[in-house]
Amino acid sequence: MRSKAVTQGRIADILQSRGQLDEALRIRQEEELPVYERLGDVREKAVTQGKIADILQSRGQLDEALRLLREEVLSAFERLGDVRSKAVTQGKIADILQSRGQLDEALRLLREEVLSAFERLGDVRSKAVTQGKIADILQSRGQLDEALRLLREEVLSAFERLGDVREKAVTQGQIADILQSRGQLDEALRIRQEEELPVYERLGLERDLLVGRTNLAMALHRRGSLKDRNAIHVLLKRAYAAAKRLGLPEALRIAELYRQIFRKPIETAKK
Template structure:
């Protein structure tokens, strides 16, 4: 969703609209599909930040444009969704950022904003194969989120812990983290993350040999991806269902799913990227 006139948004109803967005940041995923992008004159950005500190603290990117048609002032484009493209940074750089976050602990910074910062840092540690640091960041994020009842933040921290535990084990802890994440997703709502966590737990349960339960989780994820209109996500999960059916000896049905529901989607997506 793109809001092209951020100044009008700031001025609407004396700032009540921006205040509402700030308060609703944890549930925006239920209301808006995809990123929330706000375009605003650079000289009004500080005003927006003061009005919506929680929302601004979790923005993924800020891009400055020299000018927009009909405007002389620089303009900022704020992407308020977590970036999906992460640059791999050095261990020293990441540890320096961790030190800065620890230094903020005594300041009057919203715990939700610190939670999100630790989660982003944890993912950066994970991308850099610093698994111990990634788990420590996830645990700190979870501690902060639990302290203020930030349910989706707890879920994000547990999800990161599960990613680490998948690599390091033990398997029981990995499964437990995934189950706790899924329970919180159901509580918080938001079909995008719920579908992804159903897929992750279904995959884990299948690897642990409980195929019937795994199929149930994956088929629930399929229904959510259909609801979202996410063709790629649905095809990915259906591939997992086909794997389970093959392990059970249901070869014809597994082949049918791959030929009719998985391969056509993969081929279409490949043509789109050529």
């Protein structure tokens, strides 16, 4: 029974990564979770509930995801005395709070609870990921210089030391976002084209790639050159096609962006 549940969890992991959220959620709620409940396995039940919350968040069900994390998952890891899993859960809670615009509370949680826990554990990777989230909130609050310093001096250097190519590319994308916000479009475009997107292409990271292409298209549009319109068209069409194929909610955002730029629906645009 346990081995079957573990296998179903792995299937759900793959479905979730492919954007098949409904089926992944069904497996977790109907096949995986009930097994751990019957077995009385508190840890695996909490882990599965955390993954369910991830799916709910991806589907925009923020209130239910937040309730599940706070009332079930966090309390379970606190009872188990699992410091790392508690910190990971608090990081997820902070993500949802940020999505709901509760930036001050999200920042407090990350700085006072999550970051300090990973520092005590000596977990360099998780510390760097948390600092990246802090930088994202600082950017949202308009503290661009502090966010840029944190990304360049702490986060990027950490992932370089760890040899984590994917996270390094994600961080460079965040740096490009800030540079774009400050009007440094040429440097932002260079980073996206030379440092970020080639990594996603090489690693076959479809979701990262479609988001990166959308961000590059937005940067080119902001530059305002007529010479860039064909490149913007191609980037958005490719990103939209990938998002539709994977069943991701980003497809709606990309379609709306295309309509705003080209004044016509993306579905009717020629390849």
